[in-house]
Amino acid sequence: MKLNIAVLQIDLAFGDPVQNLAKVKQKIQRLVEKNTKLDVVVLPELWNTAYDLTRLDEIADPEGQIVQQEIGTLAKEQNIHIVAGSIAKKTDQGIYNTLTVFDRNGEKVGEYSKLHLIRLMDEEKYLTPGQSMGLFELDGVPCAGLICYDIRFPEWVRKHILAGAQVLFVPAQWPLSRVKHWRSLLIARAIENQCYVVACNRIGHDPNNAFAGHSMIIDPWGEILAEAEREETSLVVEIDTEQVIEVRKKIPIFEDRRPELY
Numbered sequence: 001m002k003l004n005i006a007v008l009q010i011d012l013a014f015g016d017p018v019q020n021l022a023k024v025k026q027k028i029q030r031l032v033e034k035n036t037k038l039d040v041v042v043l044p045e046l047w048n049t050a051y052d053l054t055r056l057d058e059i060a061d062p063e064g065q066i067v068q069q070e071i072g073t074l075a076k077e078q079n080i081h082i083v084a085g086s087i088a089k090k091t092d093q094g095i096y097n098t099l100t101v102f103d104r105n106g107e108k109v110g111e112y113s114k115l116h117l118i119r120l121m122d123e124e125k126y127l128t129p130g131q132s133m134g135l136f137e138l139d140g141v142p143c144a145g146l147i148c149y150d151i152r153f154p155e156w157v158r159k160h161i162l163a164g165a166q167v168l169f170v171p172a173q174w175p176l177s178r179v180k181h182w183r184s185l186l187i188a189r190a191i192e193n194q195c196y197v198v199a200c201n202r203i204g205h206d207p208n209n210a211f212a213g214h215s216m217i218i219d220p221w222g223e224i225l226a227e228a229e230r231e232e233t234s235l236v237v238e239i240d241t242e243q244v245i246e247v248r249k250k251i252p253i254f255e256d257r258r259p260e261l262y
């Protein structure tokens with residue numbers, strides 16, 4: 001199965017969900033106009049509020065209603081799947097960093113709340129961790145969505161791959177100071193899991209961090225099919241899940257695992 005995927009690497013306004021929503025909608029519309037065969041658009045982490053954690057109570061999306069209304073509707077209008085990065089989502093149980101996936105009909109087909117909160121960036125003080133896996137399907141292709149810091153936990157990624165995922169989506173706000181970790185971890189996750197990795201980072205800076213960009217699409221052999229620098233841009237690549245099957249045949253790591261010992 002082939003999927004034509006666009007990763008939208010952008011800057012974000014700090015704590016301004018109205019401005020960020022308008023920008024994201026306009027950028028998606030332009031992408032669809034330029035690429036008539038697009039299947040999927042991917043957005044970065046916390047694209048509604050950015051990392052304005054102290055004001056989340058005020059600015060997070062109540063129950064994800066805004067993203068459902070605005071991005072779900074856009075997905076249907078433009079006939080594309082949208083892996084809507086993640087948003088700050090306010091619920092009665094707390095505020096989550098939640099990835100939401102809409103299909104071409106505007107239906108929500110996936111939702112995942114970041115499981116590992118990064119203390120280095122104070123997330124655990126303001127956010128509630130998720131409790132469940134990030135599996136979903138796009139045009140019958142089994143996919144997983146994990147968020148930023150989650151890629152430092154290979155056992156969590158592997159759980160999704162063992163459940164069938166062939167494409168791993170990673171929205172992020174990864175700082176420039178650790179860009180070497182970002183690139184190495186993403187490539188490692190693709191090689192060890194023999195899957196596509198589609199990673200969407202932001203650029204720009206906020207009061208605490210400069211962000212790395214370097215969004216990437218990596219194939220199941222670990223080859224980088226496209227990589228951005230540190231500017232607003234989009235990466236558009238057609239992936240083919242036959243590649244996953246071929247790489248897994250060539251080096252059958254899933255048959256050679258020794259789970260009885262670990």
Ligand SMILES: O=C(O)CCC(=O)C(=O)O
Nearest residue numbers: 118148149173174175178
């Ligand atoms: O793990 C890292 O170094 C960065 C993670 C991060 O920026 C995040 O999870 O938002």
